[in-house]
Amino acid sequence: MAIEADTTISNNGEESRGDNGAITHYRLTGNSMCPYFRRDGSENIAISAYQPKELTIGTIILFVHQRKNVFHRIIKKENGILIAQGDGNCVQTEEVKPDDVLGIARTIIYPDGRQKPVNNFKSRTYWRIWYLLRPFRKYLLYIS
Numbered sequence: 651m652a653i654e655a656d657t658t659i660s661n662n663g664e665e666s667r668g669d670n671g672a673i674t675h676y677r678l679t680g681n682s683m684c685p686y687f688r689r690d691g692s693e694n695i696a697i698s699a700y701q702p703k704e705l706t707i708g709t710i711i712l713f714v715h716q717r718k719n720v721f722h723r724i725i726k727k728e729n730g731i732l733i734a735q736g737d738g739n740c741v742q743t744e745e746v747k748p749d750d751v752l753g754i755a756r757t758i759i760y761p762d763g764r765q766k767p768v769n770n771f772k773s774r775t776y777w778r779i780w781y782l783l784r785p786f787r788k789y790l791l792y793i794s
Contacts, residue, residue: 673698675759676712678721682736683710686777692761695721695768697753705732705748708774710755713746720744721755723777737780 675694678687687693697712705711710723711734722744726733732746758766767773783790 673756674753676721681738683721683723683738686737686780687758694759695755696757696759698756700751700754702748704754705751708769708777710768711746712752712754713744714750714752715744715746719752725781737777740784 674697676697677694687695705724705727707724707726710721711732712719712721713732713734714720715734720734722734722736722739724732724746725735725743730748732748732751733743734746735743755768758768760766
């Protein structure tokens with residue numbers, strides 16, 4: 651998904667990777683994380699620094715890939731490399747070094763002000779079901 655920085659606020663977090671614990675809100679556009687995120691860019695995503703142990707399967711990360719900032723989910727780990735894929739992608743994946751991760755998603759902020767955490771049990775269960783539907787995704791995305 652394309653990323654557009656919106657606003658930055660400071661946060662006194664413990665020592666972690668990223669920008670000294672700052673939480674940055676991003677506006678996303680594109681289709682690669684659909685249906686989890688809307689395509690119209692109306693949502694803001696709170697991204698923050700992380701502990702290395704937080705880079706687990708199912709975590710949504712902001713990372714640098716081919717000199718671009720990309721926002722996708724970790725689907726696999728192989729030999730210290732993270733394999734990331736957008737929820738709306740059926741096949742394409744990216745290999746990501748942990749050092750290329752800029753932060754992890756914490757919260758979706760909807761236009762009406764509601765907020766939804768993205769790393770809780772409910773969100774991860776939703777993703778696991780969506781991940782298992784990979785063979786059918788292109789059809790499900792076509793009708794959405």
